[in-house]
Amino acid sequence: MGYATSQQLTRYYELYHSIDVTFSKEVIKATGLIPQQVYVKALGGQWPCVINSSSLSGAKIIAGIKSGIYEKIQQGTTSVSLRFSFMNVEKNEPMSFFVAAKVLGVNQYGGSSELVLISIAYTQRPPDDLIETLGRLLEANINSTKRREERILITPDSMRKLGILQKETVIFIQGIPRRCILRDLSFSGAKVIMVGIAAFLTNKEIVLRVDIDDPRTAIGLKGIIVRTEDVENRKDLVALAIQYNETEIPMSYKMHINNYLTQQRKTQGKDDSEQAEQPSSGQSGKKQQAESSAPQAEPLPEADTQEPSS
Numbered sequence: 001m002g003y004a005t006s007q008q009l010t011r012y013y014e015l016y017h018s019i020d021v022t023f024s025k026e027v028i029k030a031t032g033l034i035p036q037q038v039y040v041k042a043l044g045g046q047w048p049c050v051i052n053s054s055s056l057s058g059a060k061i062i063a064g065i066k067s068g069i070y071e072k073i074q075q076g077t078t079s080v081s082l083r084f085s086f087m088n089v090e091k092n093e094p095m096s097f098f099v100a101a102k103v104l105g106v107n108q109y110g111g112s113s114e115l116v117l118i119s120i121a122y123t124q125r126p127p128d129d130l131i132e133t134l135g136r137l138l139e140a141n142i143n144s145t146k147r148r149e150e151r152i153l154i155t156p157d158s159m160r161k162l163g164i165l166q167k168e169t170v171i172f173i174q175g176i177p178r179r180c181i182l183r184d185l186s187f188s189g190a191k192v193i194m195v196g197i198a199a200f201l202t203n204k205e206i207v208l209r210v211d212i213d214d215p216r217t218a219i220g221l222k223g224i225i226v227r228t229e230d231v232e233n234r235k236d237l238v239a240l241a242i243q244y245n246e247t248e249i250p251m252s253y254k255m256h257i258n259n260y261l262t263q264q265r266k267t268q269g270k271d272d273s274e275q276a277e278q279p280s281s282g283q284s285g286k287k288q289q290a291e292s293s294a295p296q297a298e299p300l301p302e303a304d305t306q307e308p309s310s
Contacts, residue, residue, distance in 0.1 A: 004132040012135025013056055013125065020053045020060075021134050030251040031133050032215075034094055037085035040118075041098065042072045046083065049118075056131060058101065058121040062109055065116055070106070073118070078103045080120060084130060089215050097127045137251065140258035144249070147261060148188040162260050165211040171240070172207040173225075180240075182210070187257050189223065189243045198228035198238045208242060212256060222248045 004012070021027060028035065039046040040061060047069045050062040059082055063069050069080070080103060085096040101120040109115040125131075152158055154167050167182040171192055180194035190208055208221045227241035 004128070004135070009128050009131050009135070012131050012139070016135055016138045017056045019138055020055045021137060022053045023051045026251050027137065030255060031137060032087035032089065034085040034087055037083070037094060037096060039083040040069050041081040041083060042069055042077050042079065045069075045072075049082075051082075051084075052117060054130075054134065056122075056126055056134060058104070058119070059099075061118050061120065062115055063118060065114055069118070070116055073103055073106055082120065086129070086133060087215075095129060097129060099126045099130065100124055136255060136258070139262070140251070140254040143258050143261065144187040144254045149186060150261060151184045151186050151191075152257070152260060153184050154182045158260065161263060162256055163213045165213050165216070169211060170209045172209075173201065173204050174206075183239060185210070185257065187249070187254060188246070189226075189241065190221070191239055191241050193231060193237055193239050195236055196238045196240075198230075201225050201238065201240060202228055206242060210253070212252070217252070219250050219253050221250070221253065 023031075023033060027033075033051070035050065036048075038049060038051055040049045040063065041047075045068050047063065047067045049067075049069065052060040052062050054060075061082065079100075081098040081100050083096060083098050085094050087093075088095040100123045102123055104119040104121050106119075107117045109117040152162070154164070159165075159167060162185070164182070169180060169182060169192075170177050171180045171194065172178075178194055178196070180192040183191040183193055192208065202225055204225050206223055206225060208223065210219045210221060211217075212219055221242075221244050223242045223244040225240050226243045229239040229241065231237040231239055
């Protein structure tokens with residue numbers, strides 16, 4: 001949190017102002033929302049509630065009909081404040097804030113006689129922390145389609161920026177763990193190198209584990225091996241091109257990929273300018289990049305073979 005510039009925040013607010021984000025289990029995990037610390041406040045009291053969805057202009061919250069907030073609304077109260085609480089990974093502590101709002105309406109929730117869905121509209125621009133949290137998530141979701149094929153070569157620099165702990169990992173091929181090395185990643189797939197015979201690997205279902213820091217977790221990416229490639233000077237190794245199952249890509253993975261690509265886009269203009277001033281160096285760099293793109297033989301060290309949760 002707190003890394004977005006004022007220009008980025010304004011862009012997020014203008015682009016995504018009215019887009020609702022449903023707080024599913026996956027979104028709660030990706031954003032770091034702490035559900036136990038979410039409250040709605042009115043007339044000096046505050047009561048626990050569940051955030052069903054939120055945009056940058058309003059929210060829908062779930063509360064019990066026996067809660068104090070429902071009683072206050074029944075008595076004519078329309079001014080409320082919604083308390084958000086997210087885990088700040090950098091500081092390892094909760095980050096909480098209130099958003100002023102007014103009640104627009106109350107409806108029965110999901111046919112339940114004990115729960116209501118309360119619609120509220122924010123009465124002012126929400127805090128920057130909420131704009132950044134929802135803005136980054138929405139941007140990642142949109143870019144996962146627009147930039148789905150952009151490949152990120154796994155290098156020490158890209159690993160650091162992506163928050164990947166190690167390129168040595170495990171791929172589960174039809175449930176069987178095999179050691180491999182990450183070669184590149186994208187929104188839609190990956191390439192890994194492992195010991196194996198190409199003819200027996202194509203079209204096999206897989207789960208690729210990627211160990212991520214910030215917060216530290218093992219992300220499981222379900223997919224299929226769509227293509228195999230030879231590894232230069234190593235007949236015992238094979239490069240596997242993997243396509244993820246599009247509907248099962250974890251949101252946290254999308255956000256890490258998006259953070260990297262947006263960082264690179266900011267520096268691309270500067271890099272292009274420097275290459276234009278040094279054409280011979282630029283040509284050498286391109287040749288070096290082309291050579292590094294070809295799968296190379298690397299040792300396959302021991303790796304933990306515990307299957308990650310997707």
